[in-house]
Amino acid sequence: DAGVIQSPRHEVTEMGQEVTLRCKPISGHDYLFWYRQTMMRGLELLIYFNNNVPIDDSGMPEDRFSAKMPNASFSTLKIQPSEPRDSAVYFCASSEGRSGRNEQFFGPGTRLTVL
Amino acid sequence: DAKTTQPNSMESNEEEPVHLPCNHSTISGTDYIHWYRQLPSQGPEYVIHGLTSNVNNRMASLAIAEDRKSSTLILHRATLRDAAVYYCILRYSGYALNFGKGTSLLVTP
Numbered sequence: 001d002a003g004v005i006q007s008p009r010h011e012v013t014e015m016g017q018e019v020t021l022r023c024k025p026i027s028g029h030d031y032l033f034w035y036r037q038t039m040m041r042g043l044e045l046l047i048y049f050n051n052n053v054p055i056d057d058s059g060m061p062e063d064r065f066s067a068k069m070p071n072a073s074f075s076t077l078k079i080q081p082s083e084p085r086d087s088a089v090y091f092c093a094s095s096e097g098r099s100g101r102n103e104q105f106f107g108p109g110t111r112l113t114v115l
Numbered sequence: 116d117a118k119t120t121q122p123n124s125m126e127s128n129e130e131e132p133v134h135l136p137c138n139h140s141t142i143s144g145t146d147y148i149h150w151y152r153q154l155p156s157q158g159p160e161y162v163i164h165g166l167t168s169n170v171n172n173r174m175a176s177l178a179i180a181e182d183r184k185s186s187t188l189i190l191h192r193a194t195l196r197d198a199a200v201y202y203c204i205l206r207y208s209g210y211a212l213n214f215g216k217g218t219s220l221l222v223t224p
Contacts, residue, residue: 004158033211033212035211035214042214042215042216043159043212043214044214045211045212045213048211056211091158091159093158093159100145100146100147100166100206100207101147101164101166103149103161103164104159104161104212105161106158106159106160107158108157108158109157109158
């Protein structure tokens with residue numbers, strides 16, 4: 001199994017540009033999570049999906065952020081327009097089932113720099 | 116959400132055992148205790164989890180107090196590759212992981 005796959009690994013863009021981050025979860029996992037990590041705020045949840053349906057998006061910073069999961073094997077996190085304060089590492093994770101026993105598997109992350 | 120308390124940092128010598136403590140005095144009966152770690156420039160990685168009994172796997176051991184208000188992650192022989200931030204997290208079900216600040220483990224040769 002290739003694990004959770006994220007692309008791109010690094011993204012450098014200019015303020016105001018649209019950014020799209022991509023994630024392929026582990027096959028068979030029905031939960032998908034998007035996290036953001038910064039030095040100031042640590043790891044924080046942005047949104048999560050169950051069976052492709054968004055369940056909790058209360059962590060999404062503002063309307064500039066949107067996430068979709070069109071099918072079980074693909075999710076995107078879009079920022080439009082991007083701002084320098086969006087610079088962070090964005091992680092995607094997936095999990096099998098909703099039990100407290102289930103661990104989450106994380107991707108390698110996308111390091112986003114907005115100039 | 117029930118919270119966890121961990122020391123900010125710990126230091127260990129290579130090839131010695133490491134005991135990473137975690138307090139979770141408000142844990143509920145259905146909370147699982149999870150440990151994750153994050154190596155530099157990598158995503159978090161699952162280490163181990165338990166509910167009531169002590170647990171062992173190839174990476175570590177988890178010792179859970181009888182009243183479940185604290186737990187200890189045990190690395191039996193620390194290596195330089197174990198230098199990471201270790202997070203103790205309580206998980207109920209279906210919910211995202213609530214990462215705190217974790218314990219930064221430094222391993223010295």
